[in-house]
Amino acid sequence: MSEINPLENLRAIHANLETQDQRDRILVEIGQCSASIGAYKELENIKAQYSETHRIEVVGCSGACFSAPRVTGLGSLEISSMDQDFLDSQTRYVLGGIGDIAWDDIRQYISIGGFQGLAKALSVTSEEVIEIVSDSGLRGRGGAYFPVAMKWRSASSQKSDPVVLVNAEEGEPGLFKDRHLIEGIPFRVIEGALIAAFACGSEEVLIYVNAEADLAYSRLDVALQKCQNLGLVGKNVLGTDFSVDVRLFKGAGGYVCGEESTLINTLEGRRREPRLRPPFPTESGFRNQPTVVNNVETLCNVPLVLNFGPEKFKSNGTKDAPGTKLLSLSGNMPCRGLAEVPFGITLLTVLCDIGGIKDVNDLSGVAVGGPSSGILPIGSLDLEILPGVIDGKNVMLGAGGIVALSKDTDPYEATIHLSKYNAAESCGKCTPCREGAPKIVRILEDAKNSTDRSGEFKRLEMLAKTVNAASLCGLGQAAGNPLLSYLNHFSKEQGD
Numbered sequence: 024m025s026e027i028n029p030l031e032n033l034r035a036i037h038a039n040l041e042t043q044d045q046r047d048r049i050l051v052e053i054g055q056c057s058a059s060i061g062a063y064k065e066l067e068n069i070k071a072q073y074s075e076t077h078r079i080e081v082v083g084c085s086g087a088c089f090s091a092p093r094v095t096g097l098g099s100l101e102i103s104s105m106d107q108d109f110l111d112s113q114t115r116y117v118l119g120g121i122g123d124i125a126w127d128d129i130r131q132y133i134s135i136g137g138f139q140g141l142a143k144a145l146s147v148t149s150e151e152v153i154e155i156v157s158d159s160g161l162r163g164r165g166g167a168y169f170p171v172a173m174k175w176r177s178a179s180s181q182k183s184d185p186v187v188l189v190n191a192e193e194g195e196p197g198l199f200k201d202r203h204l205i206e207g208i209p210f211r212v213i214e215g216a217l218i219a220a221f222a223c224g225s226e227e228v229l230i231y232v233n234a235e236a237d238l239a240y241s242r243l244d245v246a247l248q249k250c251q252n253l254g255l256v257g258k259n260v261l262g263t264d265f266s267v268d269v270r271l272f273k274g275a276g277g278y279v280c281g282e283e284s285t286l287i288n289t290l291e292g293r294r295r296e297p298r299l300r301p302p303f304p305t306e307s308g309f310r311n312q313p314t315v316v317n318n319v320e321t322l323c324n325v326p327l328v329l330n331f332g333p334e335k336f337k338s339n340g341t342k343d344a345p346g347t348k349l350l351s352l353s354g355n356m357p358c359r360g361l362a363e364v365p366f367g368i369t370l371l372t373v374l375c376d377i378g379g380i381k382d383v384n385d386l387s388g389v390a391v392g393g394p395s396s397g398i399l400p401i402g403s404l405d406l407e408i409l410p411g412v413i414d415g416k417n418v419m420l421g422a423g424g425i426v427a428l429s430k431d432t433d434p435y436e437a438t439i440h441l442s443k444y445n446a447a448e449s450c451g452k453c454t455p456c457r458e459g460a461p462k463i464v465r466i467l468e469d470a471k472n473s474t475d476r477s478g479e480f481k482r483l484e485m486l487a488k489t490v491n492a493a494s495l496c497g498l499g500q501a502a503g504n505p506l507l508s509y510l511n512h513f514s515k516e517q518g519d
């Protein structure tokens with residue numbers, strides 16, 4: 024009997040796919056954001072002018088949101104030096120291929136190495152796949168940076184069959200990396216999830232997409248059908264014994280839905296609130312089965328680790344934090360968009376070399392890590408992009424949202440804004456968060472015009488620390504962080 028060779032089977036699939044016409048390509052970058060500012064109209068104009076002479080393809084957005092809607096392939100005119108600098112100053116690993124290949128063209132995806140990570144995974148045992156991922160040091164990119172291999176091993180060692188949940192909720196304001204990955208290279212998300220399922224011994228993958236990310240959902244749907252048609256999803260993937268079912272779900276809406284146990288609750292049709300732990304999801308999660316919840320960016324790293332090896336992955340980043348991180352850059356900077364950087368780079372480099380900021384003195388501060396984190400003053404911008412807390416206190420990288428605040432944005436007002444968001448998104452299940460988060464906002468607002476806020480700040484500090492310490496889930500456990508980081512970094516300098 025001939026040996027099953029998943030790589031050979033992948034090559035055969037690739038060879039059978041229709042080759043495209045050889046005319047010069049014009050690439051129109053379309054994502055949910057660029058669509059809102061006329062990318063489809065631009066596509067129609069390009070088609071009207073060039074469809075006789077060129078192959079016109081819709082690709083995902085390269086991340087240079089500041090120059091959207093972006094078109095390449097029309098000659099040198101359309102590429103500004105700003106675009107080029109923005110792209111050249113990054114380390115594009117997970118973003119590789121986005122903006123270059125048509126988002127729905129599986130042939131092009133396979134041509135750039137797509138599904139080879141899966142084929143290589145299926146050529147070894149599940150345990151060996153976990154070992155390879157463990158060697159890479161890959162940690163989750165959803166904000167908590169938990170080691171991926173450890174999570175997979177825990178789920179695979181349980182008695183019943185695990186389920187893999189792809190967390191594409193991304194409800195946090197200022198974050199757009201996962202939506203961007205799905206829109207730009209949906210096959211990579213699916214491939215990562217398939218490898219995770221194989222490694223954990225799972226035959227079921229559920230992808231939970233933010234309810235408002237319509238384009239991401241529809242592109243995933245198309246990509247999934249293509250994978251099913253080619254035998255990459257379903258029974259006997261690439262001719263092996265591995266069979267897997269992949270389904271898409273729309274999220275229930277709200278920041279807390281991204282919290283893994285809330286996500287599981289809503290998938291089961293239960294209330295939108297977290298579960299008590301233990302048991303942890305890898306022990307008992309969706310339908311009481313062992314459940315691996317992984318972020319989209321995490322899973323997009325996985326095929327690359329399998330295909331190019333752990334050493335290539337570790338060649339970026341630091342010893343303790345290998346790899347790259349996607350950063351969602353917004354606010355007061357010329358080059359707003361999605362960028363990929365190696366861990367260990369400083370915030371200053373990101374803002375100036377990639378974000379295009381000429382003088383950081385034009386800023387009043389930089390909000391890092393969203394509402395669960397806080398604001399840094401410009402004197403702290405030499406801090407490094409690393410997992411977890413980056414200022415030794417309350418500012419965390421989180422999932423990588425970075426908002427530059429203009430000089431006329433008062434960090435105190437921005438702190439109220441972030442605290443309000445946490446209070447509004449509290450699910451109300453536990454008292455410290457339900458009562459404490461809005462109270463932080465009330466005291467901050469009442470103290471706004473007071474000349475001596477030191478008394479209020481003492482009360483606030485105690486309240487914020489109590490909310491963080493006593494809340495049930497990550498939302499409440501970080502709800503005091505914007506305030507605490509304000510007290511750490513701004514209150515003295517503002518005369519409080």
Ligand SMILES: Cc1cc2nc3c(=O)[nH]c(=O)nc-3n(C[C@H](O)[C@H](O)[C@H](O)COP(=O)(O)O)c2cc1C
Nearest residue numbers: 163164165190192193281282283317318321497498
């Ligand atoms: C309030 C809250 C919101 C969260 N939102 C997300 C989210 O949108 N996407 C995500 O991947 N993780 C989110 N997380 C983290 C998840 O609970 C979980 O740690 C993550 O999905 C695990 O994936 P990873 O190990 O690949 O990072 C959130 C956590 C909290 C507390």
Ligand code: SF4
Nearest residue numbers: 451452453456496499
């Ligand atoms: S911390 Fe907040 S969001 Fe989390 S369970 Fe408690 S009330 Fe709900």
